[in-house]
Amino acid sequence: MTPVEETINSHTIAVLVDNEPGVLARVIGLFAGRGYNIESLTVAEVSQDEKLSRITIVTSGTPMIVAQIKAQLGRLVPVHKVSDLTLDGPSVERELALVKVAGTGEKRVESLRIADIFRARVLDSTNESFVFEIIGDTGKLNAFVDLMKPLGLVDVSRTGVVAIARGAGSLEDQKN
Amino acid sequence: MANDLMMGSHILMTALKDQGVTEIFGYPGGAVLPLYDAMHEQNAIRHILVRQEGGAVHAAEGYARSTGKVGVVLVTSGPGATNAVTGLTDAMMDSIPLVCITGQVPTHLIGNDAFQECDTTGITRPCTKHNYLVKDVNDLARVVHEAFYVASTGRPGPVVIDLPKDVAMGLGLYSTPDKFKHKSYNPQIKGDAKAIKQAVALLAGAKKPIFYCGGGVINSGPKASALLTQLVRSTGYPCTLTLMGLGAYPASDPQFLGMLGMHGTYEANLAMHDCDVMICVGARFDDRITGVISKFSPNSKKIHIDIDPSSINKNVRVDIPIIGDVANVLEDMLKVWKSSQAKPDQKALKAWWKQIDEWRAKDCLKFVQKGKIIKPQYAIQRLYEATKNLDDVYITTEVGQHQMWAAQFYGFEKPNHWMTSGGLGTMGYGLPAAVGTQIAHPDALVIDIAGEASILMNIQEMSTIAQYHLPVKVFIINNRYMGMVRQWQELLHGGRYAESYMESLPDFKMLAESFGGVGMVCDKPEDLDGMIDEMLKTDKSVIADVRVEQLESCYPMIPSGAAHNEMLLGPKDEADRPISEEGMVLV
Ligand SMILES: Cc1cc2nc3c(=O)[nH]c(=O)nc-3n(C[C@H](O)[C@H](O)[C@H](O)COP(=O)(O)OP(=O)(O)OC[C@H]3O[C@@H](n4cnc5c(N)ncnc54)[C@H](O)[C@@H]3O)c2cc1C
Ligand SMILES: Cc1ncc(C[n+]2csc(CCOP(=O)(O)OP(=O)(O)O)c2C)c(N)n1
Ligand SMILES: [Mg+2]
Numbered sequence: 081m082t083p084v085e086e087t088i089n090s091h092t093i094a095v096l097v098d099n100e101p102g103v104l105a106r107v108i109g110l111f112a113g114r115g116y117n118i119e120s121l122t123v124a125e126v127s128q129d130e131k132l133s134r135i136t137i138v139t140s141g142t143p144m145i146v147a148q149i150k151a152q153l154g155r156l157v158p159v160h161k162v163s164d165l166t167l168d169g170p171s172v173e174r175e176l177a178l179v180k181v182a183g184t185g186e187k188r189v190e191s192l193r194i195a196d197i198f199r200a201r202v203l204d205s206t207n208e209s210f211v212f213e214i215i216g217d218t219g220k221l222n223a224f225v226d227l228m229k230p231l232g233l234v235d236v237s238r239t240g241v242v243a244i245a246r247g248a249g250s251l252e253d254q255k256n
Numbered sequence: 257m258a259n260d261l262m263m264g265s266h267i268l269m270t271a272l273k274d275q276g277v278t279e280i281f282g283y284p285g286g287a288v289l290p291l292y293d294a295m296h297e298q299n300a301i302r303h304i305l306v307r308q309e310g311g312a313v314h315a316a317e318g319y320a321r322s323t324g325k326v327g328v329v330l331v332t333s334g335p336g337a338t339n340a341v342t343g344l345t346d347a348m349m350d351s352i353p354l355v356c357i358t359g360q361v362p363t364h365l366i367g368n369d370a371f372q373e374c375d376t377t378g379i380t381r382p383c384t385k386h387n388y389l390v391k392d393v394n395d396l397a398r399v400v401h402e403a404f405y406v407a408s409t410g411r412p413g414p415v416v417i418d419l420p421k422d423v424a425m426g427l428g429l430y431s432t433p434d435k436f437k438h439k440s441y442n443p444q445i446k447g448d449a450k451a452i453k454q455a456v457a458l459l460a461g462a463k464k465p466i467f468y469c470g471g472g473v474i475n476s477g478p479k480a481s482a483l484l485t486q487l488v489r490s491t492g493y494p495c496t497l498t499l500m501g502l503g504a505y506p507a508s509d510p511q512f513l514g515m516l517g518m519h520g521t522y523e524a525n526l527a528m529h530d531c532d533v534m535i536c537v538g539a540r541f542d543d544r545i546t547g548v549i550s551k552f553s554p555n556s557k558k559i560h561i562d563i564d565p566s567s568i569n570k571n572v573r574v575d576i577p578i579i580g581d582v583a584n585v586l587e588d589m590l591k592v593w594k595s596s597q598a599k600p601d602q603k604a605l606k607a608w609w610k611q612i613d614e615w616r617a618k619d620c621l622k623f624v625q626k627g628k629i630i631k632p633q634y635a636i637q638r639l640y641e642a643t644k645n646l647d648d649v650y651i652t653t654e655v656g657q658h659q660m661w662a663a664q665f666y667g668f669e670k671p672n673h674w675m676t677s678g679g680l681g682t683m684g685y686g687l688p689a690a691v692g693t694q695i696a697h698p699d700a701l702v703i704d705i706a707g708e709a710s711i712l713m714n715i716q717e718m719s720t721i722a723q724y725h726l727p728v729k730v731f732i733i734n735n736r737y738m739g740m741v742r743q744w745q746e747l748l749h750g751g752r753y754a755e756s757y758m759e760s761l762p763d764f765k766m767l768a769e770s771f772g773g774v775g776m777v778c779d780k781p782e783d784l785d786g787m788i789d790e791m792l793k794t795d796k797s798v799i800a801d802v803r804v805e806q807l808e809s810c811y812p813m814i815p816s817g818a819a820h821n822e823m824l825l826g827p828k829d830e831a832d833r834p835i836s837e838e839g840m841v842l843v
Contacts, residue, residue: 144573
């Protein structure tokens, strides 16, 4: 059995940053320069008046590495808050994907049937293609994409994970 | 004047003045001409013209380390900025507070491959604590004040301000450096009271304790060193320092075990290995210290005081982390130590000191000076003897064996008197660092203990030394080898000395004279004291070329991949214990 110290886990980390030029390069550069991996990264402005952006990063590592990643993020000057949503209590995660499937006949019908089961919406349709929109956790999206492969999967575009803590508290109020 | 429009270049100069800057190290060029013009019109700030931008950054490092102030650099765009990169990285690794202003092409040309354009903020992002590109002249004053705050707060480091020429020439408003709370960067200064209590309890119960302290004590200011000295003395425990920490605890104190690590003393390293409680104060468990991590101090409980949360548990897992400023935390610890009337187990402590004294008796730094050739250790020892009673002596070094021998044989009683490139190990650091140190302390004795290879990396700064009549002394331990490289080739590559011999060296005496200084050469042990005396009497700059034993190696040494208790004490150990394969790939 691998000792706890060595087990590699996936963590979803929320980072509140000043929305200034170069801030994303700083975050990405930190991961690249120190050899940490990024499984998913999303970023968008979340407060226009305060010019704050929220970055959600899914990364993985041993507890010691993940702690190091958070400490490294925390010491970047434009970073306001770092929260490990995987550790700091319950949270919800969502991802959106746009999935293009091309085909005719049986395959086309089958793709629509599966989309229905997954509650994917049809955003665009032609005689030989669909663009589906699907929202869910990463696992659900992966499953959907896998099922579409034999049915004529052409293109996938995914947003990456966004996540937020459950309950009333805000990221800014949270103690670091 | 508060609401008067000012030119960007004047805003910059005013902001620097308001930050208390009195000296800038720099080199002009097209993109910074307006700044030089503004400098020309004022007297509050003196500009020191170096001979290469790399020299400016190291000079500012020496200035900063020897004063505790922020060092300031001004260079032009493109090659000026790229020449500064090594120094910025050096300052980043060694936690030296700098503000470096780089000129930039005008904003409308950025991204255009314009003449002397480079992506300065992109290039320097990983080697600065933070950097700014100022696009609006009205942001300039705020950015300068913020840069000084960021450089000097928390774990210090270099900050770059990239300033396009049109912004420097544009009109805008100035704002003074009022006290402000930074919106996102506010490092924790005060240590957690509960953790401090736990740490004191752990310390008090220790049977084989050790203080392992580093550059963070120096960063924290002279008060931190005084508090550390008090705490160490009130415990009666042994204390060792890293290369960056030398001077944080008086070298002459009997509780001092010398430097630890790769070229540290036997007693310091074995005490680290065998201790049951280790308190790390402002040091970062660097690989030069720990050796192979899996065998590092296997049986100790560890306390770690550091201002940077990312230093905690980075390499070595600790039991009690205390995030905060050294001086602040030590002050609290000292109070708790006193009020709890902690009484260490005197019997255990006595046994521990007895063990340490046995290790000390190995006399791991011993060397024999006999025959006609000067031993490098002897040269540094004599330099130390000749200068140790002088009031204010600052030592800088280059990188290599001479640096390690300086660390081993020169004793530092006070902080801020030892300037060396530890983390990056930058050859060519010492001479410009001596320039900066001498500028900050015009009447002090400043000596660069150099190697003949390293000194050539920034030898152009002799011209700066000449221009400002700086009485810097360069003491070259000349072994006609890149000695440290040669030593590793001996250890790891069967003594095949590929490219590590120094051919075609200049005549250092004539070189000194050509820069208006005094040159000296010494190759006999019996002449050494006389030459040192003469060097100290000279009020001009000196290059002393000390010809030493060529093939001397630096011991003790923990070879790569080995543990503290597997030190090599001399050539015999080296022959007996070949390096493991894992060790070969390490540096
Ligand atoms: C050829 C060569 C050989 C070397 N051999 C050795 C050797 O044998 N032994 C040795 O010791 N070194 C050696 N070094 C140097 C080594 O590479 C490291 O630079 C050095 O060990 C680091 O010192 P430090 O741990 O004190 O940390 P520093 O680099 O000085 O870092 C300071 C630490 O203190 C923290 N800090 C900063 N300010 C504060 C504050 N106000 N309060 C609290 N914490 C603070 C920082 O966050 C950081 O963690 C060698 C270097 C060279 C070039
Ligand atoms: C800029 C730079 N290049 C290369 C090295 C690798 N290096 C470390 S020590 C050393 C040799 C230094 O020789 P010298 O200055 O003569 O010092 P000695 O070891 O002989 O005392 C070299 C090349 C370095 N530290 N810095
Ligand atoms: Mg040499």
